[in-house]
Amino acid sequence: MTERLELPVETTGVWRRVSGRYVVVDVVGQIFSAIIAVAATSLPAWLTQIWWLWLLPGVIAVSMLIAIVLTPRRVKSIGYQLRDDDLLFRRGLMFQRFVSVPYGRMQLVDINRGPLARALGLSELRFVTAAAASNVVIPGLANEDAENLRDRLVELAESRRAGL
Amino acid sequence: MSDDLEPAGVPAPPPEPGVSHVPAPAPADAPHLSAPASGLTDGEWHRLHPATPLLRGGIVLIAILAWVISNLRERLLDLFIGRGDVEGDPIDWVVGNGLVGVALLIIAGALLLFIGGFYLSWRMHTFRITNEVVEVRSGILFRTNRRGRLDRIQGINIVRPFFARLFGAAKLEVNVAGQDANVQLAYLSSTNADNLRLDILRLASGSQRSEAAARDAAARAAAAPTTTLPAADAGTALTGAPDAQRYPGTPYPGTTPPGQPAPGKPLPRLLDTRVSELLAPELDPNFAPPESVVKLHTGRLIGSIFLNDTTVMFVIIIGAAIAWASLADAPFLLFTIFPVVLGAASFIFRRFTKSLRYSIAGTPDGVRVGFGLFTISNETLPPGRIHSVQVSQPILWRGPGWWEIKVNRASKSSTKGADGQQNTTILPVGNLDDVLRVLGLLLPGLVEDSSVQLLRDGLISPGRDGFTNSPRRAWPLRWFSWRRNGFAFGPGVILLRKGAIWRELVVVPEPRVQSLALLQGPIYRRLGLAKIKVHTVAGPITAELGAIDVDAALTLFTDGSRAVIESATADTSHRWRSSERTSDRDSESTGGHTGDHPGGHSGEAVS
Numbered sequence: 001m002t003e004r005l006e007l008p009v010e011t012t013g014v015w016r017r018v019s020g021r022y023v024v025v026d027v028v029g030q031i032f033s034a035i036i037a038v039a040a041t042s043l044p045a046w047l048t049q050i051w052w053l054w055l056l057p058g059v060i061a062v063s064m065l066i067a068i069v070l071t072p073r074r075v076k077s078i079g080y081q082l083r084d085d086d087l088l089f090r091r092g093l094m095f096q097r098f099v100s101v102p103y104g105r106m107q108l109v110d111i112n113r114g115p116l117a118r119a120l121g122l123s124e125l126r127f128v129t130a131a132a133a134s135n136v137v138i139p140g141l142a143n144e145d146a147e148n149l150r151d152r153l154v155e156l157a158e159s160r161r162a163g164l
Numbered sequence: 165m166s167d168d169l170e171p172a173g174v175p176a177p178p179p180e181p182g183v184s185h186v187p188a189p190a191p192a193d194a195p196h197l198s199a200p201a202s203g204l205t206d207g208e209w210h211r212l213h214p215a216t217p218l219l220r221g222g223i224v225l226i227a228i229l230a231w232v233i234s235n236l237r238e239r240l241l242d243l244f245i246g247r248g249d250v251e252g253d254p255i256d257w258v259v260g261n262g263l264v265g266v267a268l269l270i271i272a273g274a275l276l277l278f279i280g281g282f283y284l285s286w287r288m289h290t291f292r293i294t295n296e297v298v299e300v301r302s303g304i305l306f307r308t309n310r311r312g313r314l315d316r317i318q319g320i321n322i323v324r325p326f327f328a329r330l331f332g333a334a335k336l337e338v339n340v341a342g343q344d345a346n347v348q349l350a351y352l353s354s355t356n357a358d359n360l361r362l363d364i365l366r367l368a369s370g371s372q373r374s375e376a377a378a379r380d381a382a383a384r385a386a387a388a389p390t391t392t393l394p395a396a397d398a399g400t401a402l403t404g405a406p407d408a409q410r411y412p413g414t415p416y417p418g419t420t421p422p423g424q425p426a427p428g429k430p431l432p433r434l435l436d437t438r439v440s441e442l443l444a445p446e447l448d449p450n451f452a453p454p455e456s457v458v459k460l461h462t463g464r465l466i467g468s469i470f471l472n473d474t475t476v477m478f479v480i481i482i483g484a485a486i487a488w489a490s491l492a493d494a495p496f497l498l499f500t501i502f503p504v505v506l507g508a509a510s511f512i513f514r515r516f517t518k519s520l521r522y523s524i525a526g527t528p529d530g531v532r533v534g535f536g537l538f539t540i541s542n543e544t545l546p547p548g549r550i551h552s553v554q555v556s557q558p559i560l561w562r563g564p565g566w567w568e569i570k571v572n573r574a575s576k577s578s579t580k581g582a583d584g585q586q587n588t589t590i591l592p593v594g595n596l597d598d599v600l601r602v603l604g605l606l607l608p609g610l611v612e613d614s615s616v617q618l619l620r621d622g623l624i625s626p627g628r629d630g631f632t633n634s635p636r637r638a639w640p641l642r643w644f645s646w647r648r649n650g651f652a653f654g655p656g657v658i659l660l661r662k663g664a665i666w667r668e669l670v671v672v673p674e675p676r677v678q679s680l681a682l683l684q685g686p687i688y689r690r691l692g693l694a695k696i697k698v699h700t701v702a703g704p705i706t707a708e709l710g711a712i713d714v715d716a717a718l719t720l721f722t723d724g725s726r727a728v729i730e731s732a733t734a735d736t737s738h739r740w741r742s743s744e745r746t747s748d749r750d751s752e753s754t755g756g757h758t759g760d761h762p763g764g765h766s767g768e769a770v771s
Binding site: 003004005007008011085086094095096097098099100101102104105129130131132133134136160 | 681684694700701714725728732733
């Protein structure tokens with residue numbers, strides 16, 4: 001019982017994946033946060049010179065390293081598809097998450113670009129519903145893809161408008 | 165001086181208490197269907213109750229007065245008793261420095277400023293209600309203009325603080341979706357507030373659009389009176405309320421004397437209408453069933469308060485402190501628990517007075533929930549505004565078989581409900597029958613013969629029933645409740661059942677679901693389990709169910725997302741009476757849905 005979660009094939013179509021360039025963005029971001037986290041947690045060890053205080057930054061560094069190594073696979077696990085009436089989104093390797101959001105539930109669509117992502121021509125699309133927990137964020141879309149997807153989503157939401 | 169509202173367009177004379185503009189009540193003989201009960205929904209600008217500034221700022225004035233009096237206490241004593249000299253009194257200082265004239269001037273100026281400011285703020289505070297929006301303008305220097313769309317109304321709350329009740333005033337709050345997104349009309353006269361709510365709900369319900377059609381129908385009805393009285397179908401039997409639209413002869417509450425005594429409780433006719441208004445039943449007998457569907461006995465209320473986690477915690481703390489004090493032989497320690505005792509007393513008192521006179525009843529325009537002893541709150545939730553319902557039973561309530569019902573709503577009311585929380589507690593305490601009745605009101609179409617067993621199972625069954633429950637291998641994660649932990653599909657709802665000790669049933673109406681999520685972490689994967697989250701608007705309830713079988717979760721996810729889409733497309737509750745329109749272009753889409761919409765069956769009856 002260790003196989004990963006997969007939706008029944010007959011209910012899903014082809015998963016659309018995000019750009020491979022997003023790996024770079026993700027890795028750089030993680031390296032930055034790893035450096036900050038390790039630096040902050042090793043401060044007590046620096047100051048006191050108690051050896052076991054190094055354990056915490058050590059553990060953090062190792063787990064961050066593993067996370068960074070797994071990044072390409074994790075990015076590959078991000079997928080979405082536009083079904084007839086809802087947007088299906090998945091992500092996660094170890095912690096898998098599938099979300100189905102009916103188009104009519106859309107309140108707004110955001111497109112965000114960070115500095116690095118912008119340099120690589122990538123955008124992040126955020127689909128907002130009235131429930132904060134929905135939290136559908138599709139990162140690593142090529143700029144024109146993101147804009148097309150946004151327009152398509154808005155169009156679909158218009159045709160399936162529902163109340164709150 | 166009960167009625168106060170005049171069109172604000174013309175420069176109106178200052179309000180005289182004797183002169184009042186009573187809105188003409190709808191003539192009872194002419195079946196004028198869309199006649200507004202309050203006369204305030206004509207799209208013109210209106211003013212609020214003349215006592216508004218006093219009620220809003222009056223507390224400050226009284227506080228200042230109290231401060232002044234307490235400062236001059238000695239002087240007053242001196243005046244009446246006439247002994248001794250008072251030193252260091254501000255009045256002495258004023259008199260001594262020959263500033264009496266200046267002081268009087270300052271007082272007069274301050275008074276003028278206050279009164280002028282109050283009057284101005286009252287003049288500048290206007291509202292209007294059109295067919296689309298409710299709009300309020302207020303402020304003297306900083307103008308505020310707030311507009312709420314009628315079809316986005318999540319609930320209308322009428323609050324009558326004790327002080328305002330003395331003036332026969334009430335605060336009407338139109339809740340629209342969003343944080344701090346309420347349009348407040350504070351204050352209106354009490355009867356006006358009731359009628360205005362009725363009018364706003366009628367406008368929002370979408371039935372106004374068919375005004376002409378409705379008049380035609382009325383004309384036809386007059387010609388053939390038998391056609392106007394449709395047999396009560398399942399929908400109306402559940403809500404149990406006469407539909408105002410379909411009974412044109414029903415007098416609007418504006419025409420009935422306020423303060424009709426509750427049936428069975430003879431209320432002595434007291435001095436005047438103000439007194440009877442003060443004691444009037446919260447639900448107008450004409451627009452709600454005369455009796456609340458739930459009778460909250462005082463004994464049960466007291467019991468529920470004392471069998472409460474918070475109360476028990478207070479008792480434990482107080483008991484521990486007393487024990488400590490007696491063991492340590494240090495009676496002064498008892499003083500340390502004094503604040504705790506005070507806190508416990510105020511908690512119990514607040515909860516008690518808030519939940520007294522609790523009532524819940526169905527009206528054609530939604531569920532009306534009222535409570536409060538001194539400050540009365542009475543809210544109408546139109547159909548389809550309830551995003552999820554939680555029925556829960558703490559362990560202490562298991563013995564007497566009590567339950568509590570909470571809901572998630574898209575709006576955040578500024579007034580507190582029972583228990584001092586947001587108005588999310590719909591039933592503070594009730595037994596199983598009460599729960600089923602309230603569920604029937606909240607989610608019409610849910611409580612039917614076929615689904616009652618399912619709901620009962622969801623509440624009290626220990627497992628092995630119509631629910632899809634966790635497998636045995638889930639026991640490491642759900643020690644006691646794995647047999648009970650499960651889900652089921654009801655009529656138009658998703659039911660999630662949790663907890664063997666703290667029992668809980670979450671009911672999410674499918675048309676309100678925002679999205680569905682399916683999750684699995686490493687431990688769940690090893691055990692072949694998964695977690696389902698049903699996303700609704702934020703509130704006290706999180707509709708999620710962990711530790712269910714992977715295949716069952718996949719079924720729930722795929723079937724659920726399909727059902728959610730179907731229900732949402734069929735749902736018309738944002739204009740809950742629009743299906744009454746004789747010419748309805750959306751009618752084909754409303755046909756098959758039995759979801760949350762009490763007036764839904766009346767379309768056939770009118771046409």
